[in-house]
Amino acid sequence: MTENGCEYHERVLTVDTMNPNIKRLEYAVRGPIVQRAVQIDKELKMGIKKPFTEVIKANIGDCHAMGQKPITFFRQVLALCSYPDLLEDNKFPEDAKSRAQRILKACGGGSLGAYSTSQGIEMIRQDVARYIERRDGGIACDPDNIYLSTGASDAIVTMLKLMVSGEGASRTGVMISIPQYPLYSAALAELGAVQINYYLDEDNCWSLDINELRRALQEAKKHCRPRALCIINPGNPTGQVQSRQCIEEVIRFAADENLFLMSDEVYQDNVYADGCKFHSFKKVLFEMGPQYSSKVELASFHSTSKCYMGECGFRGGYMEVVNLDPEVKVQLTKLVSVRLCPPVPGQALLDVVVNPPQPDEPSYDTFIKERSDTLAALAEKASMTQDILNQVPGIKCNPVQGAMYTFPRIHLPPKAILKAKENGQSPDMFYCMKLLEETGICLVPGSGFGQRDGTYHFRMTILPLKDKLKVVLAKIKDFHQIFTEQYS
Amino acid sequence: MTENGCEYHERVLTVDTMNPNIKRLEYAVRGPIVQRAVQIDKELKMGIKKPFTEVIKANIGDCHAMGQKPITFFRQVLALCSYPDLLEDNKFPEDAKSRAQRILKACGGGSLGAYSTSQGIEMIRQDVARYIERRDGGIACDPDNIYLSTGASDAIVTMLKLMVSGEGASRTGVMISIPQYPLYSAALAELGAVQINYYLDEDNCWSLDINELRRALQEAKKHCRPRALCIINPGNPTGQVQSRQCIEEVIRFAADENLFLMSDEVYQDNVYADGCKFHSFKKVLFEMGPQYSSKVELASFHSTSKCYMGECGFRGGYMEVVNLDPEVKVQLTKLVSVRLCPPVPGQALLDVVVNPPQPDEPSYDTFIKERSDTLAALAEKASMTQDILNQVPGIKCNPVQGAMYTFPRIHLPPKAILKAKENGQSPDMFYCMKLLEETGICLVPGSGFGQRDGTYHFRMTILPLKDKLKVVLAKIKDFHQIFTEQYS
Ligand SMILES: Cc1ncc(COP(=O)(O)O)c(C=O)c1O
Ligand SMILES: Cc1ncc(COP(=O)(O)O)c(C=O)c1O
Numbered sequence: 016m017t018e019n020g021c022e023y024h025e026r027v028l029t030v031d032t033m034n035p036n037i038k039r040l041e042y043a044v045r046g047p048i049v050q051r052a053v054q055i056d057k058e059l060k061m062g063i064k065k066p067f068t069e070v071i072k073a074n075i076g077d078c079h080a081m082g083q084k085p086i087t088f089f090r091q092v093l094a095l096c097s098y099p100d101l102l103e104d105n106k107f108p109e110d111a112k113s114r115a116q117r118i119l120k121a122c123g124g125g126s127l128g129a130y131s132t133s134q135g136i137e138m139i140r141q142d143v144a145r146y147i148e149r150r151d152g153g154i155a156c157d158p159d160n161i162y163l164s165t166g167a168s169d170a171i172v173t174m175l176k177l178m179v180s181g182e183g184a185s186r187t188g189v190m191i192s193i194p195q196y197p198l199y200s201a202a203l204a205e206l207g208a209v210q211i212n213y214y215l216d217e218d219n220c221w222s223l224d225i226n227e228l229r230r231a232l233q234e235a236k237k238h239c240r241p242r243a244l245c246i247i248n249p250g251n252p253t254g255q256v257q258s259r260q261c262i263e264e265v266i267r268f269a270a271d272e273n274l275f276l277m278s279d280e281v282y283q284d285n286v287y288a289d290g291c292k293f294h295s296f297k298k299v300l301f302e303m304g305p306q307y308s309s310k311v312e313l314a315s316f317h318s319t320s321k322c323y324m325g326e327c328g329f330r331g332g333y334m335e336v337v338n339l340d341p342e343v344k345v346q347l348t349k350l351v352s353v354r355l356c357p358p359v360p361g362q363a364l365l366d367v368v369v370n371p372p373q374p375d376e377p378s379y380d381t382f383i384k385e386r387s388d389t390l391a392a393l394a395e396k397a398s399m400t401q402d403i404l405n406q407v408p409g410i411k412c413n414p415v416q417g418a419m420y421t422f423p424r425i426h427l428p429p430k431a432i433l434k435a436k437e438n439g440q441s442p443d444m445f446y447c448m449k450l451l452e453e454t455g456i457c458l459v460p461g462s463g464f465g466q467r468d469g470t471y472h473f474r475m476t477i478l479p480l481k482d483k484l485k486v487v488l489a490k491i492k493d494f495h496q497i498f499t500e501q502y503s
Numbered sequence: 504m505t506e507n508g509c510e511y512h513e514r515v516l517t518v519d520t521m522n523p524n525i526k527r528l529e530y531a532v533r534g535p536i537v538q539r540a541v542q543i544d545k546e547l548k549m550g551i552k553k554p555f556t557e558v559i560k561a562n563i564g565d566c567h568a569m570g571q572k573p574i575t576f577f578r579q580v581l582a583l584c585s586y587p588d589l590l591e592d593n594k595f596p597e598d599a600k601s602r603a604q605r606i607l608k609a610c611g612g613g614s615l616g617a618y619s620t621s622q623g624i625e626m627i628r629q630d631v632a633r634y635i636e637r638r639d640g641g642i643a644c645d646p647d648n649i650y651l652s653t654g655a656s657d658a659i660v661t662m663l664k665l666m667v668s669g670e671g672a673s674r675t676g677v678m679i680s681i682p683q684y685p686l687y688s689a690a691l692a693e694l695g696a697v698q699i700n701y702y703l704d705e706d707n708c709w710s711l712d713i714n715e716l717r718r719a720l721q722e723a724k725k726h727c728r729p730r731a732l733c734i735i736n737p738g739n740p741t742g743q744v745q746s747r748q749c750i751e752e753v754i755r756f757a758a759d760e761n762l763f764l765m766s767d768e769v770y771q772d773n774v775y776a777d778g779c780k781f782h783s784f785k786k787v788l789f790e791m792g793p794q795y796s797s798k799v800e801l802a803s804f805h806s807t808s809k810c811y812m813g814e815c816g817f818r819g820g821y822m823e824v825v826n827l828d829p830e831v832k833v834q835l836t837k838l839v840s841v842r843l844c845p846p847v848p849g850q851a852l853l854d855v856v857v858n859p860p861q862p863d864e865p866s867y868d869t870f871i872k873e874r875s876d877t878l879a880a881l882a883e884k885a886s887m888t889q890d891i892l893n894q895v896p897g898i899k900c901n902p903v904q905g906a907m908y909t910f911p912r913i914h915l916p917p918k919a920i921l922k923a924k925e926n927g928q929s930p931d932m933f934y935c936m937k938l939l940e941e942t943g944i945c946l947v948p949g950s951g952f953g954q955r956d957g958t959y960h961f962r963m964t965i966l967p968l969k970d971k972l973k974v975v976l977a978k979i980k981d982f983h984q985i986f987t988e989q990y991s
Contacts, residue, residue, distance in 0.1 A: 027730055027763040027800050030830045034667050037838050045621055045840035053620075077618045080611030094586035097848075098578040104594070123568030128814040130565045132541075133533055165653055165818070168842050176693075179522050201841045205664075242515055275515040312515050326616040328847030330653070342518045350525050352533040353689045354656050358846040359816030360585075 040204040043197050043463020044075055048447055052457040067455035071487055073475045074457045076251070076419045078325025081478035086324055086385050088378045089367050092118070096127050096363050110376040118363045127359045133352035135163025135333070136359075139366045143333050146369035150283075151298035162334045162347070163365065165357045166327075167281050167318035170334035172202045174277060174314045177347060178243055179206045188239035190231060190274070192223065194422060194464035194472070196251045209239035214467060217424065220413045221253035225264045232272060243275040244268075249282040249293065249417030252464050252474040254397070256291040256416040262299045270311050278315040281332075284322035287394035288416035297337060313337040319364050321419065323389040331361030331368070393419065396477040396484050403488040407495050419478055422461065425471050425495070431502035443471040449498065454490045528692040531685050531951020536935055537562055540945040555943035559975055561963045562945045564739070564907045566813025569966035574812055574873050576866045577855050580606070584615050584851050598864035606851045615847045621840035623651025623821070624847075627854045631821050634857035638771075639786035650822045650835070651853065653845045654815075655769050655806035658822035660690045662765060662802045665835060666731055667694045676727035678719060678762070680711070682910060682952035682960070684739045697727035702955060705912065708901045709741035713752045720760060731763040732756075737770040737781065737905030740952050740962040742885070744779040744904040750787045758799050766803040769820075772810035775882035776904035785825060801825040807852050809907065811877045819849030819856070881907065884965040884972050891976040895983050907966055910949065913959050913983070919990035931959040937986065942978045 030038065049072075056070045072080065079085065088111060095101050095115035102112055121138040123129030134140065140163065144156040164170035179187045188209035191199045203210045213231040215221045223246070235241050246265060248257040257265075269276045278296035286293050296315055301308045319331035336344070372378040397415035404412040404423050412423035427442050435445035443460035451457055461472025479487055518526065537560075544558045560568065567573065576599060583589050583603035590600055609626035611617030622628065628651065632644040652658035667675045676697035679687045691698045701719040703709045711734070723729050734753060736745040745753075757764045766784040774781050784803055789796045807819035824832070860866040885903035892900040892911050900911035915930050923933035931948035939945055949960025967975055 025761075026826070026828045026831075027761050028666060028831050029828050030834065032668060032730075033665055033831055033834060037665060037834055040837065040841065042837060042841045045843075075618065077611060078616070079614035080617035082612055085614060085616050090586040094582040094589060097585055098582035101582060101589075106592070122816070123565060124570055126567035126573060126816070128566070128573050128812075128816045129568035130563065130808075130815040165846070166843065172842075177521055177525060178516055180520060198841060205838075205841070242520075273513075273515050320618075324616075327618040328610070328614070328616045328844070330844075330846040338514070340514045340517050343514075343516050343521055346518065346521060346525055349528065349530060350693075353528070353530045353686060353693070354660075355533075355654065356816070356818075358653070358818040358849060360848045361846060 036205050036207050040201045041197065041463070042201045043459050046459075046463060048444065048451060048457060048459060049074055051448065052451060055451065055455065065455065066453055070451075070455045070457060071479060071483065072457045073479060073487060074459045076321060076476055076478065077327055078321075078419075078478055079327070081476070082480045083325050083389060083478070084385070085326065086382060088372055088382050089324060089326070089364060091378075092367050093360060093364060096360070099125070108377040110372055110378050114367055114370070118366055122359060127363060129359070131163075131356040131359055131362060133354070133356050134348060135161065135357060136362055136366075139163060139362050140333075142366050142370045143335075147295075147297070147335060151295055151301070154298055154301045156297075156335065160336050160339070162336070162351060163357045163362050164332040164334055165354075165361065166320060166330040167279065167316040167332040167334075168198055169330075169357070170314075170316050170332060171198060171277070171279065173347070173351060174334065175202050175206060175208065175243070177343065177350065178275065179208045181240055184238055185240045187243075188235050188241040190228070190235070190241060190244040192245070192247060192250070194252050194461065194466055194474075195245075196247055196279070197463055199245055200465070209235070211235040211239070211241055212465065215250070215253060215255070217413070217467075217470075220416070221250060221255040221422070223257060223261055223265065225261075225268060228265070228268055241272070241274065243277055245277045245279065246296070247279040248296075249285055251282065251418050252420045252422040254413065254415040254418050254420050254422065256286050256288065256293065259292075259294045259299060262294055262296060263303060266296070266300055266303060266307055266311055270307055276311060276313045278313065280315050281318040281321045282418040283317065284390065285393065285419060286417040287397045288414055291416045293417070297335065300337070310338065312339060314339070319361060319368055323386045324364075324368055325389075326364055329361040329364045330358050331365040332357075333365060392481065393477065396481060399481070399484065400475070400477050400488065403485075403492065407492045409499055410495055415477060419476050420474055421477065422464070422472050422474050425473060426499075427471050428499055428502040431498065434502065443473060446471070446498065447473055450491070450494050454494055456487055456490060524693050524695050528689045529685065529951070530689045531947050533563070534947075534951060536932065536939060536945060536947065539936065540939060543939065543943065553943065554941055558939075558943045558945060559967060559971065560945045561967060561975060562947045564809060564964055564966065565815055566809075566907075566966055567815070569964070570968045571813050571877060571966070572873070573814065574870060576860055576870050577812060577814070577852060579866075580855050581848060581852060584848070587613070596865045598860055598866050602855055602858070606854055610847065615851060617847070619651075619844040619847055619850060621842070621844050622836060623649065623845060624850055624854075627651060627850050628821075630854050630858045631823075635783075635785070635823060639783055639789070642786055642789045644785075644823065648824050648827070650824070650839060651845045651850050652820040652822055653842075653849065654808060654818040655767065655804040655820040655822075656686055657818075657845070658802075658804050658820055659686060659765070659767065661835070661839060662822065663690050663696065663731070664694060665831065665838065666763065667696045669728055672726055673728045675731075676723050676729040678716070678723070678729060678732040680733070680735060680738070682740050682949065682954055682962075683733075684735055684767070685951055687733055688953070697723070699723040699727070699729055700953065703738070703741060703743070705901070705955075705958075708904070709738060709743040709910070711745060711749055711753065713749075713756060716753070716756055729760070729762065731765055733765045733767065734784070735767040736784075737773055739770065739906050740908045740910040742901070742903040742906045742908050742910065744774050744776065744781065747780075747782045747787060750782055750784060751791060754784070754788055754791060754795055754799055758795055764799060764801045766801065768803050769806040769809045770906040771805065772878065773881065773907060774905040775885045776902055779904045781905070785823065788825065798826065800827060802827070807849060807856055811874045812852075812856055813877075814852055817849040817852045818846050819853040820845075821853060880969065881965065884969060887969070887972065888963070888965050888976065891973075891980065895980045897987055898983055903965060907964050908962050909965065910952070910960050910962050913961060914987075915959050916987060916990040919986065922990065931961060934959070934986065935961055938979070938982050942982055944975055944978060
């Protein structure tokens with residue numbers, strides 16, 4: 016205790032006495048590199064000279080922050096819901112008004128400011144159910160199986176929380192892909208559950224290999240009780256889109272091995288590559304017939320944060336549960352009630368996402384144009400990213416089939432690895448920090464997502480606007496060449 | 504496993520295998536009585552005849568749902584932020600426009616749809632800090648000590664989570680008042696921490712008795728490690744407002760006993776009774792001089808859900824930490840980063856709450872009028888509630904000094920207690936269920952908040968509009984008399 020005035024006194028809450036699980040937890044997407052980026056940004060604003068004039072944050076899937084525009088219709092409805100006096104305003108299209116009126120009618124006291132039921136507004140859950148039915152070719156969806164959430168993050172953590180029990184060798188184990196989105200490892204650390212890694216196959220475009228699942232499970236059974244299998248499709252950070260066949264194999268595996276499936280489908284509209292298509296786990300499960308669809312327990316997650324809308328700040332999302340034990344469902348409903356309800360503006364936004372303008376409505380054309388422009392721009396940037404990065408000797412990049420990221424492998428010379436070790440950094444952190452200091456580009460080191468020992472990666476979003484993305488890619492190219500020379 | 508098609512198969516996730524802490528957790532404010540109320544409401548809508556025509560929910564502090572109107576200025580700013588094209592609209596007052604522009608400038612990409620930093624938008628944290636300084640007569644507040652949150656609930660659970668460690672007799676114990684707001688007991692159950700009850704003094708207007716704190720602490724030390732003391736002021740469910748002297752005593756107690764203080768001040772503007780005044784723990788702590796203010800660790804909580812704005816659905820809130828160990832602060836910041844950020848519309852709303860129209864601005868007069876009308880109506884309903892309830896033989900109600908609730912003691916005849924036991928219900932649940940079935944009024948039984956053994960209470964909000972509240976009170980009066988006769 017050396018700091019100001021507190022020498023005489025031992026604090027109640029210190030790193031030694033605090034929750035040890037929290038200490039263990041890591042969250043790379045907002046880790047030290049991002050903190051340094053914020054600092055550099057402040058230094059630039061204070062007039063400190065750098066070899067660049069701005070910090071470019073390609074570290075996080077934050078669409079609007081990178082210049083993507085919101086969908087006009089969605090924002091009109093939100094404005095109308097926020098300030099219903101605007102319903103008198105003839106500047107707003109009729110479909111936006113009727114959507115807003117319908118949402119407000121479903122809110123307590125006709126206000127976004129009332130708590131909703133904890134599971135989410137019933138009418139919105141019905142709209143979500145119909146959206147899922149359309150998406151899945153008519154397979155039934157029960158609104159009672161829908162839980163609205165505070166972003167997908169909230170629902171994912173809630174499901175994991177429900178599942179954690181036991182001690183020692185009977186502690187709950189949860190299988191997650193490596194590389195993974197670090198929410199999973201962080202939540203498992205917080206809950207004191209056992210993280211079971213299965214490695215995606217980098218040589219096969221980061222696809223999921225069922226034999227690797229098997230290996231990971233067998234090994235894990237020695238020291239924990241594996242109970243759930245998490246899938247991210249389309250993949251973060253890999254940008255991979257799973258084939259229908261792969262999903263069937265995963266479902267069979269889950270059924271055989273008695274695993275609860277959690278499928279994170281927040282990028283379900285972000286599919287760019289020819290021949291790739293999004294298949295929901297729910298749909299495939301039901302198409303595999305009743306021996307699977309009556310048995311396999313599944314929770315799948317969606318969010319307003321990604322796809323073409325990219326409305327991260329609203330923290331909207333939902334989860335659908337399938338085959339959840341009715342008694343457990345009661346417990347789940349009780350659990351979510353403690354936090355009262357998900358943000359109601361996020362629920363309202365989710366409602367228009369699942370119930371967008373229809374062909375006979377005035378906002379339809381604009382909506383379709385905005386949506387397709389955004390998705391087309393992302394597709395163009397996906398292929399540009401992989402093309403340019405693959406031109407760099409020492410960088411190898413799988414196709415960006417979907418989502419918003421690339422996770423290229425970088426070859427780092429032994430001297431750089433040595434230097435990093437001297438600094439007490441992982442080699443890819445050393446690389447990314449240097450890139451940040453020299454170019455202002457903020458990426459996340461592969462070690463934050465997990466990677467096979469001895470391999471190095473970074474994750475980069477494809478979100479900067481096209482011209483800026485070109486500059487970013489060119490700078491990375493130059494940096495990588497100079498870095499390689501410097502440490503060879 | 505009897506239900507549809509699943510006979511042959513043991514589920515992965517059952518009440519026997521799920522997280523046992525979640526099973527233990529209870530949350531009365533949204534418990535069985537509320538579920539029954541929702542059902543009755545549906546039955547009424549289906550045309551089923553009842554001895555009443557509507558369900559009146561006096562079970563939850565949900566202002567807008569009970570007819571309270573939002574503050575115009577706040578909603579104008581939110582609409583402008585949601586759909587910035589409206590900035591061109593000359594229907595909006597200039598101060599609303601400039602607030603919206605300022606907020607949008609602080610958002611990534613100028614959009615509510617971008618993730619913010621996990622601690623909350625820096626500019627808004629600065630505005631919160633200035634608000635706290637004004638409130639506390641100039642005592643300094645560092646924006647770095649402010650964490651924006653998803654309602655106060657989120658921040659409260661986060662702080663508790665940080666604090667839980669140890670096993671058996673060294674497990675973290677947390678002192679909470681009885682009666683309490685059940686978020687606390689639920690969070691402690693979920694985290695597997697030890698709940699230490701201290702009873703508020705019903706005979707002294709539900710005030711906190713320092714000797715009772717001492718008793719509870721001494722007893723708890725035998726089986727856990729007490730580390731935190733939670734205070735709700737103004738009180739939920741008690742409606743009590745703590746005196747400055749009481750707060751000083753609590754702070755001295757926390758300092759002597761090495762307890763981390765958590766003060767839940769979400770009702771800080773809801774003070775009605777003559778002679779009562781809100782004193783923030785932060786202010787009293789600093790006015791007690793450096794031997795306390797440099798030492799006692801404090802987290803205090805505020806929310807957009809209560810006070811005069813009652814914007815529950817936006818899930819806005821903040822916490823201020825004082826004397827938090829810098830290393831723990833790093834851990835806290837890391838922990839909140841896992842959920843990415845609090846809802847940005849809620850952050851925007853919080854910004855206007857802490858930075859409302861100023862006397863020289865066009866919206867000032869309307870704002871002041873709306874705020875004072877709301878608070879005056881609440882004050883009137885507070886005194887009306889206590890007056891009418893105290894006229895009922897067998898109901899005894901302390902003054903509603905603040906917050907939005909009354910927690911009257913009800914005398915239940917022995918036969919009613921017997922009958923409840925036969926039903927496997929707590930006697931006050933039996934009472935409240937009967938009230939609901941016969942009058943449509945939904946209250947929460949005292950057992951959901953905790954009460955001394957052998958005493959019975961209910962919690963009722965003062966939120967129904969005045970005329971409706973009168974009806975509610977009259978119906979409770981009649982019901983109580985008939986109930987008493989019936990079981991005597
Ligand atoms: C795979 C994946 N799942 C979940 C999330 C959480 O998103 P949100 O909580 O904003 O819905 C993200 C965010 O980047 C993600 O990439
Ligand atoms: C004492 C107290 N604290 C905290 C909360 C949580 O409120 P919110 O999460 O909506 O800010 C409530 C809500 O009723 C409350 O009464």
